[in-house]
Structures are given as structure tokens and as C-alpha cells.
Amino acid sequence: MLAPAPRKVTIIGAGIVGLATALTLQSEGHDVTLIDPRPPGSATSFGNAGAIVSGGVVPTATPGLWKRVPTMLLDPMSPLRIRWSYLPRLAPWLIRFLDSGREHNALRISRELSTLTAGCLEAHHRLADLAGARHILKPVGWLKVYRDEDAYAGTAYDRGLMDLAGVSYQHLEADELHQLEPGISRDFTVGLFQPDAAFVSTPYALSQALFSAFTERGGVFHQEAVRRFDFGDDGQPSAVVTTHAIHPLDTLVIAAGAWSKELARQLGSTVSLDTERGYHLSFARTEAGPVLNRPTVFGGPQFVLSPMADGIRLNAGVELAGLDAEPDFTRIKALVPLARKCLPGLSGEITREWMGYRPSTPDSKPVIGRSPVHANVLYAFGHGHMGLGLSAITGRLIADLVAGRESRIQLAPFAVDRF
Incomplete structure (x- = not known):
């Protein structure tokens, strides 16, 4: 098959999705320019939990969630928070979000997500090889832990979706769990382990590796804010005005x-x-600190502890408040004593407080595909909690569209006009 004719591709956004797309397109001979007002990889890509979860087939909204939302919103320790002043603007999105949790919708969404997640790790391996960064991806799996079998039983619906998608996972008894993660509190006696997952202990380092490979091969980056677009006589975008x-x-x-x-x-x-605003705190690494080998979800309080290169990272919470509200670290700071109980020996020194903006659609699926209005415009955003995990496969799908070749993944479920 002949290689596609090289094109001049401009990508707005230099987060992990934009970087993955840029390097993939460049590897196929295209002339690629990145534009972003922020340094590459410094925004949402910077602060995630570092997990690449090939079994991430459970949508955020699932059956029965609507019944729990009022209680969650009144609980100061709940993982969900809404700024009430933002509710009028949020309402259309929130209604679609709750509707996507209906049984038939959740099943469909899970099937559609599985078409992306099934190949996400292999796509990351190929992308990391392009950047000489395979060593950054650690094949340590993804772990969720629970205090007892009753708590684990509450994951039955999620496990059912994973079963339907053919996701590999293991039920861990107490001894198996603590052999895998000896630093976790003995209060946790059951684990759900997904072995086919990887971990990036410094997401920013992965972004920088992709960016360095991109620029070394002649890629161009403009740290500029986009103002508008110019359009040609044919009505198609012809230039980005920054x-x-x-x-x-x-x-x-x-x-x-x-x-x-x-x-x-x-x-x-x-x-x-x-935007589902997400928060993290970083705890200093000490020689006497706890051992943690992989990102771990603690069921109940619903937070993640990850052994990052610069210390243990606590990721917690979803706040629906838009792009303009000031950060509020109240809830995640209130979780610190509980985090120390879950991981005894966790350092007392907090070295960083961070808040980022997860770009989220109400049906938990990204927007990937061609614009229905402009033939030369492609969309690659809205990855929610899975931006890191789905970045490489998204780059490959965009490259398929630019090349005009058929993809193994049907993109209709991810169209921008599906809402």
C-alpha cells in the first residue's frame, strides 16, 4: 500500500493526546505543528495517577448512580462535588450524564469503550518505541483493594462489564494481596488485580520524551493561544490565528x-x-517510607495512591465547577489522615498541591473523528479519566483518518455530533 501524501497538519493542544498524535503523524511523514499556550505536558497530563489501564471499560455513570447522587453531594467526604453556582451551566451535561447510566446505555458505552482500551497498551508500546521511551512504561498492573468480601461484592456490576469485554483480572485473597503490596494496611483483605496494565511513574517525563522526539525530527511547537480561524474560499479552515x-x-x-x-x-x-476537576497531593519520598509498587485504588474512600518518582501521589475526587473557579483543596486534604491509615508510614510532608481539568463527555467516551462540517478538521479530545491510557490509540486513529485508510475501530460511537 502506498504511503499517504504528506500533509501540513496543525494540532491545537500539546497535552498527552496532542503529543501522541503529533509524533504518530510525524512518523508517517507529515509536517506537524503543535500549538498550545502552555508548555507541553504541563496541564492535565501532568497530574494523573500514571495508569494505563487496558481494562478501563466501566463508564463513570452506571445504573443506580442517580439514586446516590443526592447523598454524595451532601457528604463532605464524597468523591463527587458540584459548585452550586455552576449548576445552571452544568445542568444539560449532568442530565445527559445521568441518562448514560441507564442499563442499556451503560452496556453499550462499555462495549464501545472496549474497542479503544483493548489495543491501548500495545499502541503505547509502539509510541514509546518511536520516542526511545519504552523504559518509562512499567508493566506492574492496576490494583483495587477492599476491606472485606462485602465491599468487594459491590464491584459485581463492574466485573460483569469486564467479563463481557474479556478483560483479564484476578481476585486476590489477603495473603496474595499483601505479597503483592506489603506496605498496604492489613485492614484491606481483598484485591482486584488487572495484570495487563502499565504504570508511568512520571507522566510529565513521558510527555517530554514524546515532545523531544517530535522536535528532534523537525516538529514545530508554538507556545501561543489560539484566537480564531481563517477560512478559505472553499469554506474550510485555512489558518490558525494566534x-x-x-x-x-x-x-x-x-x-x-x-x-x-x-x-x-x-x-x-x-x-x-x-471538566471533571481532579486534585492531587504529593508526599515526599523517604527511606523509611512505605513500599508501594503500583497505582492502587482504595475502595470505600475512592482515592488512588501512586508511587511516583518524586514521592507518593494521592489522587482523589471529581469536582464539577468549570474552568474558571478557584481550586478548593478542602476535600483532598481531609483525606490525608485516612491515606496514612491505608498506607502506614506515608510521609507527613506534602510537597505539591495540584488541580487539573479532565475533559469529560457525559457518556465517558472521547470525541475522535472527522468534523461533520469541515473535511479537513479532526477531533481528538474528551478522554476524561483516561487521557493517558487512550492517548496513543487516539494518535493512531487520527493518523488513519489523515491517511484515508480504514481503521479496525469503528469511530461512529465517538463522533462529535452524537449528543
């Missing part, structure tokens, strides 16, 4: 995460996209 310059283009990819909604609107597409 705060500094006008950049001509052949093909445009919108991969700006939570900031993609306004860009898509300027290009004629209305998308149901909001």
Missing part, C-alpha cells in the same frame, strides 16, 4: 482537552463537554 501569528494549515486537529469545546464551536460543532 496571539502571535497566523499559521497556515492543510489539516487541523483539535486536541485541546477541556479547552476544546470553544474551538469546536468556532468550527461549527456543538459538543457536550465539561
Whole structure:
């Protein structure tokens, strides 16, 4: 098969999805330019839990969630928080979100997600090889732990979806769990382990590896904010107008995460996209500190502890408050005593407080595909909690579209106009 004719591709967004897409397209001979007002990999990509979970087939909204939402919103320790002043703007998204949790919708969404997640780790391996960064991906799996069998039984619906998708996982008894993670409190007696997952102990390092490979091969990055688009006589976007310059283009990819909604609107597409603000605290690593070998979800309080290169990272909570509200670290700081009980010996020194913007659609699926309005515009955003995990496979799918070749994954479920 002949290689596609090289094109001049402009990607707006230099987070992990934009970087993965840029390097993949460049490897196929395209002339690629990245544009972002922030340094590459420094926004949402920076602060995740570092997990690449090939079994991530459970949508955020599942059957019965709507019954629990009122109680969750009144509980100060709940993983879900809504800023009430934002509720009027959030309402259309929230209604779609709760509707996506209906039984038939959740099953369909899980099947569609599985088409992406099944190949996500292999896609990461190929991408990391392009960047000479395979060593950054650690094949240590993904672990969830529970205090007892009753708590584990509460995961039956999630496990049913994983079974339908053919996801490999193991039920761990107490001895097996503590052999795998001896530093975890003995209060946890049951584990759910997904071996076919990888861990990135410094997500920023992966972003930088991809960016370095991209620029070393001639890729161009402009740290500029996009203002608008110019359109040619044919009505198609012909240039990106930024705060500094006008950049001509052949093909445009919108991969700006939570900031993609306004860009898509300027290009004629209305998308149901909001931001699930996520928080993390970083605890200093000490010689006497606890042993933790992989990112671990603690069931009950619903937070993740990850053994990052610079210390233990606590990721917790979803806050629906848009892009403009000030961060509120109240809830995640209240979890610190509980985190220390779950992982005895956790350092008392907090070295970083961080908040990022997960770009989330109400049906937990990213937007990947061609614009229905402009033939030379492609979309790659809305990955929610799975931006890191799905970044490489997204880059491959965008490369398929640019090349005009058929993909093994049907993209209709991820279309921008599905809402």
C-alpha cells in the first residue's frame, strides 16, 4: 500500500493526546505543528495517577448512580462535588450524564469503550518505541483493594462489564494481596488485580520524551493561544490565528482537552463537554517510607495512591465547577489522615498541591473523528479519566483518518455530533 501524501497538519493542544498524535503523524511523514499556550505536558497530563489501564471499560455513570447522587453531594467526604453556582451551566451535561447510566446505555458505552482500551497498551508500546521511551512504561498492573468480601461484592456490576469485554483480572485473597503490596494496611483483605496494565511513574517525563522526539525530527511547537480561524474560499479552515501569528494549515486537529469545546464551536460543532476537576497531593519520598509498587485504588474512600518518582501521589475526587473557579483543596486534604491509615508510614510532608481539568463527555467516551462540517478538521479530545491510557490509540486513529485508510475501530460511537 502506498504511503499517504504528506500533509501540513496543525494540532491545537500539546497535552498527552496532542503529543501522541503529533509524533504518530510525524512518523508517517507529515509536517506537524503543535500549538498550545502552555508548555507541553504541563496541564492535565501532568497530574494523573500514571495508569494505563487496558481494562478501563466501566463508564463513570452506571445504573443506580442517580439514586446516590443526592447523598454524595451532601457528604463532605464524597468523591463527587458540584459548585452550586455552576449548576445552571452544568445542568444539560449532568442530565445527559445521568441518562448514560441507564442499563442499556451503560452496556453499550462499555462495549464501545472496549474497542479503544483493548489495543491501548500495545499502541503505547509502539509510541514509546518511536520516542526511545519504552523504559518509562512499567508493566506492574492496576490494583483495587477492599476491606472485606462485602465491599468487594459491590464491584459485581463492574466485573460483569469486564467479563463481557474479556478483560483479564484476578481476585486476590489477603495473603496474595499483601505479597503483592506489603506496605498496604492489613485492614484491606481483598484485591482486584488487572495484570495487563502499565504504570508511568512520571507522566510529565513521558510527555517530554514524546515532545523531544517530535522536535528532534523537525516538529514545530508554538507556545501561543489560539484566537480564531481563517477560512478559505472553499469554506474550510485555512489558518490558525494566534496571539502571535497566523499559521497556515492543510489539516487541523483539535486536541485541546477541556479547552476544546470553544474551538469546536468556532468550527461549527456543538459538543457536550465539561471538566471533571481532579486534585492531587504529593508526599515526599523517604527511606523509611512505605513500599508501594503500583497505582492502587482504595475502595470505600475512592482515592488512588501512586508511587511516583518524586514521592507518593494521592489522587482523589471529581469536582464539577468549570474552568474558571478557584481550586478548593478542602476535600483532598481531609483525606490525608485516612491515606496514612491505608498506607502506614506515608510521609507527613506534602510537597505539591495540584488541580487539573479532565475533559469529560457525559457518556465517558472521547470525541475522535472527522468534523461533520469541515473535511479537513479532526477531533481528538474528551478522554476524561483516561487521557493517558487512550492517548496513543487516539494518535493512531487520527493518523488513519489523515491517511484515508480504514481503521479496525469503528469511530461512529465517538463522533462529535452524537449528543
